[in-house]
Amino acid sequence: MAQNKIPQATAKRLPLYYRFLNNLQHQGKTRVSSKELSEAVKVDSATIRRDFSYFGALGKKGYGYNVEYLLGFFRKTLDQDELTEVALIGVGNLGTAFLHYNFMKNNNTKIQMAFDTSPDKIGTEIGGVPIYHIDELEERINGVKVAILTIPASEADKITERLVDKGITGILNFTPARITVPSHIRVHHIDLAVELQSLVYFLKHYPLDKEND
Amino acid sequence: MAQNKIPQATAKRLPLYYRFLNNLQHQGKTRVSSKELSEAVKVDSATIRRDFSYFGALGKKGYGYNVEYLLGFFRKTLDQDELTEVALIGVGNLGTAFLHYNFMKNNNTKIQMAFDTSPDKIGTEIGGVPIYHIDELEERINGVKVAILTIPASEADKITERLVDKGITGILNFTPARITVPSHIRVHHIDLAVELQSLVYFLKHYPLDKEND
DNA sequence: AATAAGTCGTGACAAATTTCACAAGTAGTA
């Protein structure tokens, strides 16, 4: 299933490239150079060429890349045809925002169901996504492979264990808790408070004339 | 102002360490080893020791680190005493969630004001933060150095330019747009759709028995 | 056909980050 030589850093940029290529196509552009793309996504053009080269020779010298071809290629590579079902746990401030959004734009992911404990929310829908009681987690989550955690940090470990038991393979964790999982499960932490604090740290401690990330 | 040898990767972990040290203190622990801390924050213990070592010899061999001392040290290093004022632009789904949260937990940052265009919101408060019309940006934002962008992507460039003109130095950008700024301004992109997509990509293309990040 | 301009793909290098592994020192105990 995998060309296993692709560096993680590259893999993280693929969805970004994909989105901007989509934008280009909608603008009616048929070709694009690594230089142009570089300006749009703010990634060095040599890095872009290198990233693409892991997948073979996708471009043409002196011409650049054909937008449609590249897009088709990434569509397959990123499994844009296959839908990944996602469950969201914790319909609070953050969870509600995600449900409204539902990562809809040209995506291969869909939040299929949500869970909470609050009686006000259970039985309702947000953005078309039904909200169930967390007690029903085990009976309803079958087949879902990815979970988004937007519950209080104190609940994170308990819920994680239940998710793992039900065979989840990936977790996007927005709680400040660093959860413990078996080694075959992938967790991405998005720690918004840390992001803000580290931005502030960089502003105060790093010279004002360096590159932006 | 800066010990300029601290690697960026280390700097990004500092707020994380700080938070967990705080937790430990609240639990009444007085000492901690890099090994224990490693299990809590899920960062290799050698990496933790290396990170700390950039600031000097903070620990004691055979003992570990004194929680209170370390915490005091990081408090100064992370400027926890000094308050950084933040403005939030775009009080929609995501912006509203942030206002309710306001990054309050033992933090040196505070969202001081918010801006939007919607008449329903202007003049109201969320989580104690006043919401002004975006037209008042220039007259109200004086002194604020950091902005959080939670507006539609199409507005991002325009608003960024206005923020830059008013002397903002750091932007936490949640829009999918890759904004253009002068080189002395720092932008951190948090691209939630990309995060979800890249998690899915890793699940499908990477061997199931590697470490989690 | 010849020339100029543009662009990829990549070898080679450089920089950043992580990890190993151990000497040196500390704490605790008897």
Next chain:
DNA sequence: TACTACTTGTGAAATTTGTCACGACTTATT
């Protein structure tokens, strides 16, 4: 005091990531 168990701080090696710079090829133009 002597002995054991622990843990730091860090050289050195390994790994990962990013960048430079150029040969080779394409397109466009005259």
